[in-house]
Amino acid sequence: MHYLGDHAELLVSWVSQVKCQRTIKESTRCCCEKSWRPLVSTLLPIFPLDVVLLPGVPLPLHIFEPRYKEMVTECLDQKKPFGVVRSKEEGIAEIGCTAEIMAVTKKHSDGRMDIVTEGRERFEVMQLNHERSFLRAEVLYLQDELGSAAAEKISQALKLHGEILSLAGAEPVALSEIEGSKISFHLAGSLPLDPDFKQTLLGMKSETERVEAIISYFETILPNLRRTVSVRRKSGGNGHV
Structure with missing residues (x-):
């Protein structure tokens, strides 16, 4: 915003x-x-976007692709965040930020959703995982x-x-x-x-x-x-x- x-x-x-x-x-x-102090490593759903999400900053999203509708629905059901990572021609950035879903502002009849998220924790992408319809990654959470x-x-x-x-x-x-x-x-x-x-x-x-x-x-x-x-x-x- x-x-x-x-x-x-x-x-x-x-x-x-x-x-x-x-x-x-x-x-x-x-x-x-690489002088980070690691918090914990985990498998995180990844949403590559042409934006840079920062901690504490809101990010409204319109979810329309089937794979991301699946991802967001799972995150809502399990009350877990997903990771926003800036997309690049050669892949994705090394550092991203988790997005907590704050609200679903609209649900469309075809399954599309309008949601409001907010940046939370930064992470480093360690290894990509392509087993699901949406991208996931082993990430290392980071702190200052x-x-x-x-x-x-x-x-x-x-x-x-x-x-x-x-x-x-x-x-x-x-x-x-x-x-x-x-x-x-x-x-x-x-x-x-x-x-x-x-x-x-x-x-x-x-x-x-x-x-x-x-x-x-x-x-x-x-x-x-x-x-x-x-x-x-x-x-x-x-x-x-």
Whole structure:
């Protein structure tokens, strides 16, 4: 769910031009060091999608393929999550996030379903399993290193996030009740940012790394946003992107 509403498309159009190559290059090295602390390995239903699901971020889905109707029905019956993994030309990403089904908003007569899910736990795909109609995988659940981001860094990230919302003409979002470890995921999940950056963020091993990467990313895209708003104001528009 994007807080930018109708303004999201324009933000996407030039955010997609800003890949933040330095940030991604550096952070990719970090997430490949395999310094995770494993929780448990399990066989998880997998839903490959062209999105990056982040912990704590909602994801509405329309389920229409027979194999995924079967998968979602099983998850509902057994009250278990499924894994959302970004699909790629050569397969799927290495790191994904479990999706908990929060609600079934509509059931169609032909078995299709509209559901609302929310990201929960990150995992690493260890081995794929093709025995069922839908993909499954042996996954290793992951957790962060101990420690949290410095308060001043969180404050800086929140300030930049607020400026982006303001420039886009969107209402500010109250973040005071969000768990500290989820601040970075919420900030990234609430804006239509570059999927490559989101995937990199998903693989980072600490909240400090993620918050610093988000600050760098926001500082990269904001100059273009400010210029766009300035030009529109001068041309007689309302200034919102």
